[in-house]
Amino acid sequence: MSAWYVRKEGSPEVLALPTAVEVLTGLRDGNFLPTDEVRGPTDATWCAIEVHPTFAEAAEYIDPPPPEVADDTHLDMNPLIDVCLVLLIFFILTITYASIERALDVPPDTADEKGAPQKIDIKDIKDRIFKVIVKMDGERPIIKIEGKEVTQDQVFTEMQNIINTTGRKEMLLDIDKVVPWGVETAILDAAKGNKVHNIINNQRK
Structure with missing residues (x-):
């Protein structure tokens, strides 16, 4: 057929x-x-x-097919992704700047009129201060507050306990120069949150 x-x-x-x-x-x-x-x-x-x-x-009498109509329900995510990326970069820069600002917002060592640093005898201020020591053990920071080793997450609570029990609101910070800025910033944040009004010997050695 x-x-x-x-x-x-x-x-x-x-x-x-x-x-x-x-x-x-x-x-x-x-x-x-x-x-x-x-x-x-x-x-x-x-x-x-x-x-x-x-x-x-x-x-010849057949009409051409109608043009495809765009799907109005389709959402173009590209502009939204671009905005999110910009906000993420802004957030990262803001956090970084705030961390540096907190790290630098520390009272400088007092000095006499000639510019020489004033020597402080720990014995004279031992009743007003608590001591924080930060050293590095390989890649791990060792934080000790009044001789007690604590983790970075425990710094705030331990400072709070010492201040509440002793009334000392000044801090002697002994920190190695190789300690990451993030660790130092966390300690300074904890001190600020506990209203520590004086930080002594905080310069990196």
Whole structure:
């Protein structure tokens, strides 16, 4: 039985139809486009429906397919991602600046009029101060408050306990120069949070 073959433009899939009428019906109903290819029983090659002698006249009256309508429900996330990245960078810079500001916001050593540092005898102030020592053991910072080793997370609570029990609100900070800034900043934050009003000998050695 003779058949007509239709394939979508650019597609290798072939659809067989028994008559040319069914090809025209598919064209009219929008199942086929004028640019789709057709081959009749006597055709040696494929050609577009719109140029085939059997369908060329009918194809002229077929309206072009409507343009694709953009999906209004689609949300373009790229601008949102850009804004989030900017806010993240701003947040990181703000935190970094605040950390440096806290680390530098420390009373300097007192000096006499000639600029020489004033020597402080620990014996004279031992009733007013508590001592914090920070050293490095390899890659691990060792924090001792009044001789008691604590973790970085325990610094605030331990300072609070000492201040509450002894009434000492001045701190003698002995810290190695190799101690990371983050550790020093955490100690200074804890001191500030506990209203330590004087930090002595806090300069990195």
